[in-house]
Amino acid sequence: MSTIANRRSVMMLYSAAECIHCHRVRLVLAEKDITVDIESIDPDNKPEDLLHLNPYGSIPTLIDRDLVLYDSRVISEYLDERFPHPPLMPVDPVSRAQSRLALFRIENDWYSLLPDLESGDSKRVTKAAKNLRDSLIAAADVFSVKPFFLSDEFTLIDATLAPLLWRLRTYGVELPPGDAKPVIDYAERLFAREGFQLSLTEIERDMR
Ligand SMILES: N[C@@H](CCC(=O)N[C@@H](CS)C(=O)NCC(=O)O)C(=O)O
Incomplete structure (x- = not known):
């Protein structure tokens, strides 16, 4: 060591x-x-x-x-x-498993697009940006169920989604205000948090 x-x-x-x-x-x-x-x-x-x-x-x-x-x-x-306080995962095993499944899906379906989104190759970027945009719109209803992602409190799922949503414009993803309103409102709730603002580097702050 x-x-x-x-x-x-x-x-x-x-x-x-x-x-x-x-x-x-x-x-x-x-x-x-x-x-x-x-x-x-x-x-x-x-x-x-x-x-x-x-x-x-x-x-x-x-x-x-x-x-x-x-x-x-x-x-x-x-x-x-x-550092258990505040907890960022639910307590009971079923809810914990569901949270882990949601994290798996976010990584598998959306974070997996990052190599294309950050490739600098316009064809790859455009295709991945459309994929991400369509996928977020398709999931929009899920974002309006609770203040945070299927939760009344901020969790590790929100800590995974917030950095991705913050970067949408840099990836060329523009969410339509109508169809994607629940996603946009959810993102704004996350961005307004003190913890989120403190998490940003200067370069990240300039991304939006
Ligand atoms: N699945 C990893 C991915 C980490 C990752 O890809 N980090 C990049 C920088 S953003 C990196 O260090 N890549 C390896 C390299 O640059 O050699 C995680 O979630 O931490």
């Missing part, structure tokens, strides 16, 4: 200013008001330390003393268990 992991008493997050997966974790940290050192790195020039700690060299990577975690979902679930 790395000496860095052993030396620090405050948690450290390797993050990048524009990285959606890092934003997801920064949002969980902000919502829970967790003290953390955020090490902002250039993803094209990763520090040696990170490459030693994480075999994938991916960000986000969280260091909590001897524990090294990567993958935004793994990190978020750890943070929710380590």
Whole structure:
């Protein structure tokens, strides 16, 4: 285990200013008001330390003393268990399983479009943007059931959706005010939260 992991008493997050997966974790940290050192790195020039700690060299990577975690979902679930207040997952097993299923579907159906959306290849971007737009419109009714995603309280599902919805314009996705109103209103509720505002880097703030 790395000496860095052993030396620090405050948690450290390797993050990048524009990285959606890092934003997801920064949002969980902000919502829970967790003290953390955020090490902002250039993803094209990763520090040696990170490459030693994480075999994938991916960000986000969280260091909590001897524990090294990567993958935004793994990190978020750890943070929710380590800092239980406010809880970002339901308590009972059936609801927890349904939340995990929703996270799986968001990652599988929407986050899976990110390589195309961020490819810089206009054909791929246009196709993925249309796919995402149509899919969000098709799901619009789900967003109006409760103030948060199928919940009265902010959860890990909202912390996963908010960074994606914040980036829609940068991906060229324009939601129609009529058909997508529930999605737009839901997004505005998330963006207005103090935790969300605190989670933003300067570059992310300029995205909208
Ligand atoms: N599933 C991972 C994806 C993380 C990811 O793709 N991060 C990008 C930066 S946004 C990365 O580090 N890619 C590997 C690389 O650039 O070498 C997660 O949720 O954390």
